[in-house]
Amino acid sequence: MDYSVLIKSPLFRGMILEEAVSAVSSTPYRIRRFKAGSLISQSGEPVNSFMMVIEGVVKGEMVDFSGRIIKIEDIPASGALAAAFIFGSRNRFPVNVVAVSDTQLLVIEKADFLKFLKSNDKILANFLDIISNRSQFLSEKIKFLNFKTIRGKLAQYILQTAGPDKSEIRLTMTQNELAEYFGVARPSIARVISELEKDGIICTKGKYLRILDIKKLAELTKE
């Protein structure tokens, strides 16, 4: 196994290769290999171990009750699988995990992983960071989904991106990405943007967006 991939992982952030290797080699672990296309774990299965991709790429895909498959995300080498689902009481895979290419996983059983976390301060802190970041990302996302109207979501997004000082922002997401992030249709995003322009609340030029009436914009976050 090629250890050098380890230090690319957030779990070993701030560590040098020797330190990471030493930590891993003093804990029981195994390497599992999967052929491209094979099912690594199934949605609903309990998560009993820490798993990290050390070679290849895996993907998470959701299967709904009607059997439709939606790809959720790709996880390349050094990425961890379902880190936020190892502990907790609903510790089951939320998605199917499938090997996209030939894949090797580093696997540490839950009980060993706990000891592993304790063995090194940086690893513990990093793991806490990883799963906390997950919560924080989800909280953020829910904040947007909770706004009833697209105007509300967009207003929130603009104000948040601008921060307290700036009145001009650069949109880093395309309308398509924004639409997906908000869970709405793309033309609806375009429509709302042009309404906000028509109302003199913002003006846009390409990727740049200037806030003209911050008060009205803030009002919209009520929606």
Added chain:
Amino acid sequence: MDYSVLIKSPLFRGMILEEAVSAVSSTPYRIRRFKAGSLISQSGEPVNSFMMVIEGVVKGEMVDFSGRIIKIEDIPASGALAAAFIFGSRNRFPVNVVAVSDTQLLVIEKADFLKFLKSNDKILANFLDIISNRSQFLSEKIKFLNFKTIRGKLAQYILQTAGPDKSEIRLTMTQNELAEYFGVARPSIARVISELEKDGIICTKGKYLRILDIKKLAELTKE
């Protein structure tokens, strides 16, 4: 300070009072007192310490850009404040925290808290459970919000509540609670339920709901 509240906290689950007291007293901590109504921390402020309510009740409230206040949740004694926001890179309070009644908080600074977690296996495992549960709860919630239509959300909810075997469930939430959980209007829930009944997909009697056509219901989770 009344230590007995400690063992009611999920952080000390599975521990006897002596063990919890011994763990806490061997770590630096302080008690902070707040009068009813006072602001404990402000949205956006960094979270630098673990905080647990040991007396009184606090509430989290969101303040949007227009200044409107929305109460998010009450946290009674033994509850932890923003546990999933102590670590991670966006470790800022997502809400204002206000003392509802006269309140005492047990406060452990982040660095000390890390040592504290390491000092006891159960505490570490419990804390990992707490923040993992948070992620799992949020994931679950996002799953529902991602369904575009109310029919889709409701179908998902019914199928998930029923599980693979049962064809009859008891609705534990009122329509109001369901509506809030889905982020939709209450009469819309009622309408969708009666549509599903009219289409012969479900039938309801009071709190009881029977699935008549599971195939059609599963189809709806495409929405």
Added chain:
DNA sequence: AATGATTTGTAACATTTGTTACAATTATTA
């Protein structure tokens, strides 16, 4: 600069959902 791909703006129309209001039903409490 020319080409092709991606992104954006826009429109008409269908569908879904929200809003409001009120009656009917079901819990809860005195």
Added chain:
DNA sequence: TAATAATTGTAACAAATGTTACAAATCATT
């Protein structure tokens, strides 16, 4: 049991969003 409160069912109408389609603009690549 009666009174009261909470929940549910329903309807009419308004508002928001989705869908589809296409043209214009922008970006990336040669």
